[in-house]
Amino acid sequence: MNLSNLRAPKNANRNKKRVGRGMGSGHGKTSARGHKGQGSRSGSSMMRGFEGGQMPLHRRLPKRGFTNIFRTEYTVLNLDRLAEFGETELTPEFYAAKGLLKRRNELLKILGNGELTVALTVHAHKFSKTAQEKIEKAGGKAVLIG
Known part of the structure; x- marks a missing residue:
């Protein structure tokens, strides 16, 4: 064709x-x-x-x-998605370049679904407790933005 x-x-x-x-x-x-x-x-x-x-x-x-008009919307990403990028430093600019965020200034939350074997420095606006534990257990850092 x-x-x-x-x-x-x-x-x-x-x-x-x-x-x-x-x-x-x-x-x-x-x-x-x-x-x-x-x-x-x-x-x-x-x-x-x-x-x-x-x-x-x-x-x-x-x-x-009831709809809360002041609700904060987060784009969520799981740990298994982060592991497949092969990067050590993950920033909002990186996520936006990969097309995971629609806009550069979107809020991002990392969830703990999946396993992490590599040490990653993950920048996000929010982390779930399990995600933070798994990142630190793998030898990485969970860095809060703002």
Whole structure:
């Protein structure tokens, strides 16, 4: 397969529906809106989830819980991922270069899943207790940022 024989999937390129262009087009007269009714009128738009006046599903379901708007989000990495890089100094810039962080200033937390055999100096914003123990047991250092 190369650029000369690439093809779009079937039905990927469809023509725009041109409405109100005469009876022969198949979308003439009512312009594919049907006769009368709410959706046939100009300017008609219903909210997402509208169910014809019936109480919408998102209002029928009970509300539960609470969302903390001040929550701190961490990107998490496990020890087994750190071991496979073959580096001794792991910094946020290194993680960002490897594509593990979406942005350079993202907060990072190291979790203790997996085994560590090499001594690593790991820089992160937070460490789980097991991750810190395993890093130090392997002869490395867990360095807190900020």
